[in-house]
Amino acid sequence: MKLIIGNKKYSSWSLRGWLACKQSGLSFTEEVVSLHDKDWEVRKVQSDLIPSAGKVPTLWDGETVVWDSLAIIDWLADKVGHERFWPKDPVANAMARSLCAEMHSGFQSLRAQCPMNIGPSHVDFKPDEACKQDALRIISLWAEARSRFGGNGPYLFGTFSAADIMYAPIVSRFHTYGFTLPGFAAAYSDAIIQHSWIEEWVTAAQREKWVLKRFEIET
Numbered sequence: 270m271k272l273i274i275g276n277k278k279y280s281s282w283s284l285r286g287w288l289a290c291k292q293s294g295l296s297f298t299e300e301v302v303s304l305h306d307k308d309w310e311v312r313k314v315q316s317d318l319i320p321s322a323g324k325v326p327t328l329w330d331g332e333t334v335v336w337d338s339l340a341i342i343d344w345l346a347d348k349v350g351h352e353r354f355w356p357k358d359p360v361a362n363a364m365a366r367s368l369c370a371e372m373h374s375g376f377q378s379l380r381a382q383c384p385m386n387i388g389p390s391h392v393d394f395k396p397d398e399a400c401k402q403d404a405l406r407i408i409s410l411w412a413e414a415r416s417r418f419g420g421n422g423p424y425l426f427g428t429f430s431a432a433d434i435m436y437a438p439i440v441s442r443f444h445t446y447g448f449t450l451p452g453f454a455a456a457y458s459d460a461i462i463q464h465s466w467i468e469e470w471v472t473a474a475q476r477e478k479w480v481l482k483r484f485e486i487e488t
Contacts, residue, residue, distance in 0.1 A: 270329065272328050274300070276301065284470060287299065320334045321334070342434065355430060361417070368414065375403075378403050379407075379442065388474065429464070443458060
């Protein structure tokens, strides 16, 4: 398998696709492309990105192409078994899928005001009310998942799952923009940040030389 991803510093959806490939346990190679730089208009219309109209992540599995992080999760779950990605308990499973779907389609204010940016810290960031409401909704979802299904593990449904894959970039945003989190959410965030795959991604992101001004916040 080959996974095409955007800048590790900036591309939240690429992180999700990459984590999904890691979670699958299958071997894959990765290609990092720089989004929105001077070469992007040419790169995004090359044959391996045409099927996704230049969207990343794009996963090639032989001659099969899958794009969109949630579709990649579903594709890989079908290959290796859903238990790698989703809780076995049907009630927990339903909630996990709902959390992932809400993340996939929602929280537009938080996304717009807090673009993913690994490295710098913007502790003086002041979110507007819509952004605050998005953050409160996310924290309430984490609280319910952890209290009902967290068990003895540190992640939303105990063991690392699709839900953690989908919310990992939110953890990164909360950290970058200095959000104050309640204890349980701070502990969950720490567990994500300390995960070996996240540490690997962050290390690679910090080595990137690209600087995309559209994703940088003036301080």
